[in-house]
Amino acid sequence: MSSTPSRRLNIDNVNPHVREAKYAVRGELAVRSEEYRVKLARGDTDLPFKEVISANIGNPQQLDQKPITFIRQVLSLVENPKLLEHEDVLLNQLGYKTDVIARAKWLLSKIGSVGAYSASNGAPAIRQSVADFLERRDGFPANQADIYLSGGASSGVNTLLHVICEGPKTGILVPIPQYPLYTASLSVLNATCVPYYLDETKNWATDLSAIKKACADAKAEGVDVRAIVIINPGNPTGASLSEEDVCSVIKFASEEGLVLMADEVYQTNVFSGEFHSFKKGLRLLQKENPGKYDHVELASLHSVSKGMVGECGHRGGFFEVCGFDPKVQAEIYKFVSITLCAPVIAQCCVELMVNPPQPGEPSFELYDKEYNGIYNGLKERAYALWRAFEKMEGVECGEPQGSMYLFPTINLPAKAIEAAKAEGRSPDEFYCLKMLEATGVCVVPGNGFGQHEGTFHFRTTFLAPGTEWVGSIISFHENFMKEYR
Amino acid sequence: MSSTPSRRLNIDNVNPHVREAKYAVRGELAVRSEEYRVKLARGDTDLPFKEVISANIGNPQQLDQKPITFIRQVLSLVENPKLLEHEDVLLNQLGYKTDVIARAKWLLSKIGSVGAYSASNGAPAIRQSVADFLERRDGFPANQADIYLSGGASSGVNTLLHVICEGPKTGILVPIPQYPLYTASLSVLNATCVPYYLDETKNWATDLSAIKKACADAKAEGVDVRAIVIINPGNPTGASLSEEDVCSVIKFASEEGLVLMADEVYQTNVFSGEFHSFKKGLRLLQKENPGKYDHVELASLHSVSKGMVGECGHRGGFFEVCGFDPKVQAEIYKFVSITLCAPVIAQCCVELMVNPPQPGEPSFELYDKEYNGIYNGLKERAYALWRAFEKMEGVECGEPQGSMYLFPTINLPAKAIEAAKAEGRSPDEFYCLKMLEATGVCVVPGNGFGQHEGTFHFRTTFLAPGTEWVGSIISFHENFMKEYR
Numbered sequence: 001m002s003s004t005p006s007r008r009l010n011i012d013n014v015n016p017h018v019r020e021a022k023y024a025v026r027g028e029l030a031v032r033s034e035e036y037r038v039k040l041a042r043g044d045t046d047l048p049f050k051e052v053i054s055a056n057i058g059n060p061q062q063l064d065q066k067p068i069t070f071i072r073q074v075l076s077l078v079e080n081p082k083l084l085e086h087e088d089v090l091l092n093q094l095g096y097k098t099d100v101i102a103r104a105k106w107l108l109s110k111i112g113s114v115g116a117y118s119a120s121n122g123a124p125a126i127r128q129s130v131a132d133f134l135e136r137r138d139g140f141p142a143n144q145a146d147i148y149l150s151g152g153a154s155s156g157v158n159t160l161l162h163v164i165c166e167g168p169k170t171g172i173l174v175p176i177p178q179y180p181l182y183t184a185s186l187s188v189l190n191a192t193c194v195p196y197y198l199d200e201t202k203n204w205a206t207d208l209s210a211i212k213k214a215c216a217d218a219k220a221e222g223v224d225v226r227a228i229v230i231i232n233p234g235n236p237t238g239a240s241l242s243e244e245d246v247c248s249v250i251k252f253a254s255e256e257g258l259v260l261m262a263d264e265v266y267q268t269n270v271f272s273g274e275f276h277s278f279k280k281g282l283r284l285l286q287k288e289n290p291g292k293y294d295h296v297e298l299a300s301l302h303s304v305s306k307g308m309v310g311e312c313g314h315r316g317g318f319f320e321v322c323g324f325d326p327k328v329q330a331e332i333y334k335f336v337s338i339t340l341c342a343p344v345i346a347q348c349c350v351e352l353m354v355n356p357p358q359p360g361e362p363s364f365e366l367y368d369k370e371y372n373g374i375y376n377g378l379k380e381r382a383y384a385l386w387r388a389f390e391k392m393e394g395v396e397c398g399e400p401q402g403s404m405y406l407f408p409t410i411n412l413p414a415k416a417i418e419a420a421k422a423e424g425r426s427p428d429e430f431y432c433l434k435m436l437e438a439t440g441v442c443v444v445p446g447n448g449f450g451q452h453e454g455t456f457h458f459r460t461t462f463l464a465p466g467t468e469w470v471g472s473i474i475s476f477h478e479n480f481m482k483e484y485r
Numbered sequence: 486m487s488s489t490p491s492r493r494l495n496i497d498n499v500n501p502h503v504r505e506a507k508y509a510v511r512g513e514l515a516v517r518s519e520e521y522r523v524k525l526a527r528g529d530t531d532l533p534f535k536e537v538i539s540a541n542i543g544n545p546q547q548l549d550q551k552p553i554t555f556i557r558q559v560l561s562l563v564e565n566p567k568l569l570e571h572e573d574v575l576l577n578q579l580g581y582k583t584d585v586i587a588r589a590k591w592l593l594s595k596i597g598s599v600g601a602y603s604a605s606n607g608a609p610a611i612r613q614s615v616a617d618f619l620e621r622r623d624g625f626p627a628n629q630a631d632i633y634l635s636g637g638a639s640s641g642v643n644t645l646l647h648v649i650c651e652g653p654k655t656g657i658l659v660p661i662p663q664y665p666l667y668t669a670s671l672s673v674l675n676a677t678c679v680p681y682y683l684d685e686t687k688n689w690a691t692d693l694s695a696i697k698k699a700c701a702d703a704k705a706e707g708v709d710v711r712a713i714v715i716i717n718p719g720n721p722t723g724a725s726l727s728e729e730d731v732c733s734v735i736k737f738a739s740e741e742g743l744v745l746m747a748d749e750v751y752q753t754n755v756f757s758g759e760f761h762s763f764k765k766g767l768r769l770l771q772k773e774n775p776g777k778y779d780h781v782e783l784a785s786l787h788s789v790s791k792g793m794v795g796e797c798g799h800r801g802g803f804f805e806v807c808g809f810d811p812k813v814q815a816e817i818y819k820f821v822s823i824t825l826c827a828p829v830i831a832q833c834c835v836e837l838m839v840n841p842p843q844p845g846e847p848s849f850e851l852y853d854k855e856y857n858g859i860y861n862g863l864k865e866r867a868y869a870l871w872r873a874f875e876k877m878e879g880v881e882c883g884e885p886q887g888s889m890y891l892f893p894t895i896n897l898p899a900k901a902i903e904a905a906k907a908e909g910r911s912p913d914e915f916y917c918l919k920m921l922e923a924t925g926v927c928v929v930p931g932n933g934f935g936q937h938e939g940t941f942h943f944r945t946t947f948l949a950p951g952t953e954w955v956g957s958i959i960s961f962h963e964n965f966m967k968e969y970r
Contacts, residue, residue, distance in 0.1 A: 005739070005742065005780040006780055007780050007782055007808065007809070007810050008711055008712075008742045008743065008744050008780075008782055009648075009649065009711075009744060009782060009809065009810060009813045010810050010812065010813065011810065011812040011813065011816070013651055014648050014649070014651065014813055014816050015647055015648055015649070015650055015651055015652075015816075016651065016652075018647055018648055018816055018819070018820055019816060021819065021820070021823065023819055023822050023823050027819075034604065057602065059601050059602045060600075060601075061597070061598040061600040061601040062597060062598070062601040062602065067598060067600050069567070072564055072565040072566075072567070073565055075564040075565065076561040076562070076564040076565035076568065077561070079557055079560040079561040079564050079830075080557040080558055080560065080561035081557075082554070082557070082580070083561065083579065086578065086579055089574060089578050089579060093571065093574050093578075094568065094571055094574060095567070111798075112546070112547060113546040113547070113552065113798065114798050114799065115545075115546040115552050115795060115796040115797065115798045115799060116544050116545075116546040116547040116797065116798045117542065117544045117547065117797050117798055118798065119519070151636055151800070151824070151828070152824070152825065154823070154824045154825060155824060158824065162500055162503055162673065163494075163499050163500055163503055164494065164499070164500070165500055166498055166499065166500055166501065167500075167501075181823060184823045185823065188647065188820070188823070226493055226494075227493075254490070257490065257493045258493065259493050259494060295490040295491055295492050297492055297493055297494060310600060311600040312600065312601065312602050312825070313596075313598065313599050313600045313601045313602055313603065313826070313828070313829035313830070314599065314600060314828055314829070314830065315636070315825075315826075315827070315828040323492065324492070324494065325492055325494060325495050325496065327495065327496040328494045328495065328496060328499055331496070331499050331500075331503055331504060334503070334506065334508055335503055335506070335673070337508050338506065338508050338639070338666060338669045338670065338673070339636070339637070339639045339640060339643065340637065340639060340797070340800075341798070341800075342800070343636070343798070343799055343800040343828045343830075343831060344798035344799070345564075345798070345799065345828075345830055346828060
């Protein structure tokens with residue numbers, strides 16, 4: 001008698017590198033919060049809150065952020081070019097401006113149809129627009145052939161890590177705390193993550209001595225450290241690098257022969273100081289020291305997902321490479337070819353982000369008002385949340401700097417740490433789960449981003465409107481401390 | 486004196502698995518054809534043709550295929566929901582129908598904004614729509630929890646192979662000729678491709694004895710063969726499996742413990758016979774043999790890229806899994822979470838594909854006319870091209886069956902094979918390059934898909950309108966044979 005056949009795939013024989021990957025931003029708490037949302041939607045009243053607040057993910061338009069009118073008007077026309085047969089209706093009855101119509105016509109003349117594949121690295125005209133933007137931003141030339149349009153920055157990171165990582169011994173320096181895309185992708189690729197810690201005592205500044213030590217230690221263990229990731233402004237920390245810090249990191253990368261990967265998706269979410277791009281830093285160093293930095297390889301990434309554009313659902317982004325060997329670029333091209341091209345409507349969205357209406361153009365006034373409104377709203381909410389944290393016992397949080405997140409330390413009492421242990425959870429996970437159960441606010445435990453042993457944090461976005469949810473966190477925290485103090 | 490520092494990355498130290506991957510559909514010939522296109526666009530007159538025809542890639546809307554009005558109207562409204570404040574203008578002046586408006590409102594009520602991330606596996610309401618479609622198509626239930634919306638089918642294949650492949654010894658049976666996504670993805674993943682040959686003498690039918698032999702041979706070499714890919718209808722061959730063939734493959738997979746991966750993206754591009762889904766085949770077998778096939782795991786893929794929808798630039802698709810272990814599904818969910826979600830506007834496009842206007846609804850008449858017009862146009866062109874091949878010396882091609890391609894054999898004279906060798910090219914590559922240089926028509930050599938040793942083919946789409954380009958292939962072939970006969 002033969003045994004009953006069983007399934008071929010089980011948790012023990014799937015790809016071990018996928019199994020080992022962790023991605024807490026959409027992990028257990030996020031899944032639980034979706035269950036609560038379903039319960040509330042069907043009218044259940046047994047939860048102690050009326051609304052789920054997804055503060056676990058930088059998803060601006062899921063919360064309060066409205067899309068920018070100019071962008072959506074153009075996209076509606078490239079989706080349905082037949083509307084362009086009715087210019088008078090668009091202009092006189094639907095609030096479209098002449099520059100919206102002109103941009104849609106221009107895009108369509110370059111891409112043909114948003115329903116057609118583009119070149120694997122993106123539509124040439126859109127890559128040229130990106131190059132022009134980078135040139136304006138940095139004051140140095142950019143070449144469209146070095147630009148790759150991607151499905152969000154995540155897909156760009158995936159491409160770059162795929163090409164860079166030669167094998168299990170390849171090491172990539174990754175800041176801790178970090179956005180878990182990096183550790184998860186390195187796990188899937190079976191390469192080595194070499195963590196370097198940001199300096200919490202200096203509001204999460206990039207600490208060159210920590211990078212040097214991490215790099216040297218890894219090399220001593222036989223790791224082929226070949227790239228360094230910098231998230232600037234930081235996720236989850238919001239910290240922006242000064243021009244000096246940017247240049248020190250480039251100098252270090254130059255000495256050590258490291259490829260620079262600058263994740264600059266929060267470049268417009270800066271509340272204190274200003275954004276300094278790695279591209280500009282590199283070109284300045286090259287200008288001041290002829291020949292000395294010509295061998296430095298930099299890949300910098302940007303996206304339509306964050307900032308005032310906030311169009312993450314469209315999955316648009318790009319990266320630029322500087323100093324790469326043409327044969328390596330050919331490998332990048334081949335790799336992106338395998339999945340054909342980034343969504344073409346998302347490529348259009350990238351174009352609209354990098355080439356917005358200018359003063360004097362018909363759409364400028366509304367665009368400018370919307371853009372500044374979003375910026376100021378984010379800043380206000382960041383400070384409101386920060387002030388709330390300032391008042392909470394055992395919670396420490398630096399002043400908001402940038403990105404869409406705050407990443408406070410929570411000093412948890414011993415009793416809470418024990419209770420967590422009894423449940424088989426890390427203390428920060430335990431705290432965040434209790435918060436979700438009590439308030440419906442979903443945040444991400446610090447261990448999803450990495451933190452020093454024995455310290456506990458959580459990451460929360462400050463995207464949600466209103467103050468009620470902030471109040472609910474305050475009262476939850478008071479009750480939690482009462483119970484476990 | 487220290488040596489000049491050099492770049493860190495070069496062709497010899499990048500990821501060897503990326504380096505070894507081949508993807509001919511967008512390879513050298515495609516790049517060359519783009520150069521010709523640029524030359525023609527700037528007015529150069531030294532080429533022997535006036536137009537480049539991209540017959541290398543199934544990109545319907547780059548050529549003649551027009552988008553379906555219903556789809557694009559709805560998408561324009563979800564991109565710019567403010568248009569919904571002007572229903573009278575939409576209805577009375579812009580040709581929108583009430584069902585277009587209703588659908589856009591419904592989608593927006595479910596997804597919020599297309600600028601927001603959805604759940605990692607796709608918006609629940611859209612997954613439900615897909616499940617309803619599968620249920621109507623197959624006559625068996627489908628569960629939205631088993632459906633994953635993806636960025637085109639390519640991204641779905643990437644996800645599935647990532648989870649299934651445990652290591653270098655994992656073998657996946659892949660039909661030859663095949664769409665190179667499979668071999669390229671397996672190369673990048675460093676897993677083993679186990680080729681099985683389709684039977685050209687039976688118009689590229691799936692030959693179970695060839696599958697059995699390939700599987701047994703690989704197992705004998707220590708390969709852990711754990712999945713079989715079936716492309717139905719075939720790419721590049723167009724061959725559709727009969728219901729009997731579908732069931733034989735399922736039975737074999739059941740006996741051998743193989744996961745079935747059914748690539749069904751051409752399911753509506755069928756000109757002879759009809760499409761039989763693997764899902765239906767599996768459920769029928771399960772119904773007729775209670776308990777016997779319950780352990781079979783099937784993943785089937787579909788996309789908005791092909792068929793009469795042809796919206797490949799949007800990068801929308803989905804896959805359904807049947808019989809998978811919930812813990813394995815959790816790994817799939819985690820993997821797709823790392824890149825957040827498929828483009829939300831593409832998810833909407835999937836919804837519109839699976840849930841088109843029905844008879845009696847306001848948009849039906851136009852939709853039906855457009856859909857049938859595209860179908861009939863493709864069929865006519867396929868036959869026109871086939872008839873041309875029939876007349877060409879040394880060219881053999883089966884009658885068109887499905888997909889968007891013909892894959893003729895070319896019997897190349899010895900002199901041509903020598904000339905190719907002298908240039909360091911395979912004979913089919915040599916032939917296709919000569920065709921491109923003479924006619925501007927870009928096709929893909931058979932070696933990009935795989936073919937029996939010593940046989941030569943090329944793949945061409947039959948998407949391009951008109952007959953002039955077909956005529957130019959005929960005269961090129963005559964001249965080629967004159968020169969090398």
